[in-house]
Amino acid sequence: MTDPRWLDATEMAAWRAFLSASHLLERRIEEQLKAAAGLTHPQYEILVRLAEAPGRRMRMTELARGVVVSKSALTYQITQLEKAGLVERTTYPGDERGVLAVLTEAGLSCLERVAPGHLEVVRAFLIDRLSRTELRAMTTAMQKAEAVLRAPADPTTRTNPATSTNPAKPTTQVAPT
Amino acid sequence: MTDPRWLDATEMAAWRAFLSASHLLERRIEEQLKAAAGLTHPQYEILVRLAEAPGRRMRMTELARGVVVSKSALTYQITQLEKAGLVERTTYPGDERGVLAVLTEAGLSCLERVAPGHLEVVRAFLIDRLSRTELRAMTTAMQKAEAVLRAPADPTTRTNPATSTNPAKPTTQVAPT
DNA sequence: GGGTTGTCGTTCAAATCTGAACGACCATCC
DNA sequence: GGATGGTCGTTCAGATTTGAACGACAACCC
Numbered sequence: 001m002t003d004p005r006w007l008d009a010t011e012m013a014a015w016r017a018f019l020s021a022s023h024l025l026e027r028r029i030e031e032q033l034k035a036a037a038g039l040t041h042p043q044y045e046i047l048v049r050l051a052e053a054p055g056r057r058m059r060m061t062e063l064a065r066g067v068v069v070s071k072s073a074l075t076y077q078i079t080q081l082e083k084a085g086l087v088e089r090t091t092y093p094g095d096e097r098g099v100l101a102v103l104t105e106a107g108l109s110c111l112e113r114v115a116p117g118h119l120e121v122v123r124a125f126l127i128d129r130l131s132r133t134e135l136r137a138m139t140t141a142m143q144k145a146e147a148v149l150r151a152p153a154d155p156t157t158r159t160n161p162a163t164s165t166n167p168a169k170p171t172t173q174v175a176p177t
Numbered sequence: 178m179t180d181p182r183w184l185d186a187t188e189m190a191a192w193r194a195f196l197s198a199s200h201l202l203e204r205r206i207e208e209q210l211k212a213a214a215g216l217t218h219p220q221y222e223i224l225v226r227l228a229e230a231p232g233r234r235m236r237m238t239e240l241a242r243g244v245v246v247s248k249s250a251l252t253y254q255i256t257q258l259e260k261a262g263l264v265e266r267t268t269y270p271g272d273e274r275g276v277l278a279v280l281t282e283a284g285l286s287c288l289e290r291v292a293p294g295h296l297e298v299v300r301a302f303l304i305d306r307l308s309r310t311e312l313r314a315m316t317t318a319m320q321k322a323e324a325v326l327r328a329p330a331d332p333t334t335r336t337n338p339a340t341s342t343n344p345a346k347p348t349t350q351v352a353p354t
Numbered sequence: 355g356g357g358t359t360g361t362c363g364t365t366c367a368a369a370t371c372t373g374a375a376c377g378a379c380c381a382t383c384c
Numbered sequence: 385g386g387a388t389g390g391t392c393g394t395t396c397a398g399a400t401t402t403g404a405a406c407g408a409c410a411a412c413c414c
Contacts, residue, residue, distance in 0.1 A: 004293040011304050014312050017319035018303070019222075022199040023245035024326035030402095040370080045196075060393060068200035073371050075394055080370095097379045097392040116181040126195070127188050129321045135191050137314030142194035144306045149201035207372090217400080237363060250401050252364055257400095274362040274409050 025125055032121045037114045042069055043077055044118065047086065047111045050103035057102040059092060086110055202302055209298045214291045219246055220254055221295065224263065224288045227280035234279040236269060263287055 007015060026041065033039045039047075045067045050056050058066075064074040078101050081087035086107030092098025103111075130138065184192060203218065210216045216224075222244040227233050235243075241251040255278050258264035263284030269275025280288075307315065 004296050005300070006296070007299075007304065010309075010312055010316065014307075014316040014319070015299055015304060017316055017323055018199075020245060021319040021322040021326065022195075024323060027245065028326060042370090061391085068197060068204065070372055071393065072373075072395080076370070092392095095380075095392080099393060119181050119183070122184075122192055123182070125325050126322050127184065127192060129325060130191075130318050132187075134314050134318045135187055137311050138318050139187065139191040139194055141307050141311045141315050142191070142198040145198040145303050146194055146201060148302050148306060149198065149205060219400090238361085247402055248363065249365080249403075253400070269362095272362080272410075276363060 021126075028121055028125055029118065032117060033114065036117045037110065039114065040077075042067060042073070043081060044111075044114065046074075046077060046081065046101070047103065047107055050087065050101060051108060051111055055102075056108070057090065057100045060099050060101060063101055081107070198303075205298055205302060206295065209294060210291065213294045214287065216287075216291065217254075219244060219250070220258060221288075221291065223251075223254060223258065223278070224280065224284055227264065227278060228285060228288055232279075233285070234267065234277045237276050237278060240278055258284070 030041050033041055033044050046063065049063060049066050050058055060074055060078070061071065064071050067074070069077075078087055078089065081101075082089060086104055088102045088104055090100040090102050092100050127135070207218050210218055210221050223240065226240060226243050227235055237251055237255070238248065241248050244251070246254075255264055255266065258278075259266060263281055265279045265281055267277040267279050269277050304312070
């Protein structure tokens with residue numbers, strides 16, 4: 001195992017800031033949604049995806065992939081949302097195994113009621129803080145990452161070798177985060 | 178409550194990509210750390226912070242703030258790490274309430290052993306995917322967000338009004354995520 | 355000094371997440 | 385037609401997280 005290319009100052013700053021910001025933002029969002037509507041963030045994301053889907057319905061597995069959550073977590077959350085009357089389960093016509101999660105009218109109006117407050121958080125702490133240039137840069141950056149992360153394991157897709165030289169491991173820096 | 182400024186196409190793309198990428202990356206990291214060392218990501222972050230701290234020790238509350246986790250979660254994780262022999266608890270000299278988490282030798286060498294593999298994931302799925310320009314843009318973007326998110330609630334710090342006009346709510350778009 | 359208020363870390367109950375195991379169903383191939 | 389392997393969603397046990405409540409100590413004010 002060769003000595004890894006440690007992160008240089010810029011890379012380290014990027015990674016650290018990304019990590020902290022995403023965690024902090026997640027907390028804020030969770031807090032706001034809980035206070036405003038008793039929803040968790042995953043639950044909110046489920047409602048959003050369903051609202052956008054044709055027929056306001058989606059297969060469980062597809063929905064789980066979209067929201068980036070395990071199948072079992074989705075089963076759990078759909079059950080919760082069903083109890084709350086925001087979502088219903090239907091069998092998928094043509095495949096007895098399939099289950100469709102369907103957004104109810106109550107679910108849709110709940111989403112419409114909650115969205116503005118959620119949006120405000122997203123704007124206040126992220127979107128509105130960035131210039132148009134920064135916004136675009138972040139978009140392409142995140143989209144690139146998402147693409148690789150969603151891509152099925154492919155041996156030809158390897159680490160970008162175009163990145164510069166290997167900085168020496170700083171003595172004070174033991175590990176990256 | 179006035180009609181909110183909905184996200185335009187660029188903003189929406191930014192937010193969606195950020196959300197998906199951060200969730201997906203989190204999953205990958207968790208998976209890699211678990212496989213390589215039986216560590217969770219929060220645990221790894223704790224080790225990193227401790228390794229960097231003077232005396233390789235930190236107050237519980239400060240550590241919790243650093244890794245962005247609740248105090249109770251930190252108590253739990255430090256207990257786990259203590260069981261694994263990677264961390265020890267010490268009382269803080271001069272304040273009987275205080276507790277110091279101290280990285281043990283075993284903890285340090287564990288970190289040194291695990292870091293390269295972790296780094297590889299961070300590089301492969303994020304850092305190495307970005308150009309130098311994108312990297313810098315993301316850094317300032319994330320740092321701005323982090324700054325606001327860490328700032329104590331301050332009524333004068335409000336949403337940036339410099340952002341353009343209010344795009345009409347798209348009919349197909351019900352809510353942001 | 356003594357009271358008041360605040361901070362520190364822990365404990366607790368409840369909610370949620372994950373991966374593995376499972377039963378049911380589908381698709382394909384002979 | 386039936387075996388075989390794959391996909392679907394659920395169930396389950398276990399781990400982890402959170403906020404609220406708590407006891408202990410610190411800091412301050414009169």
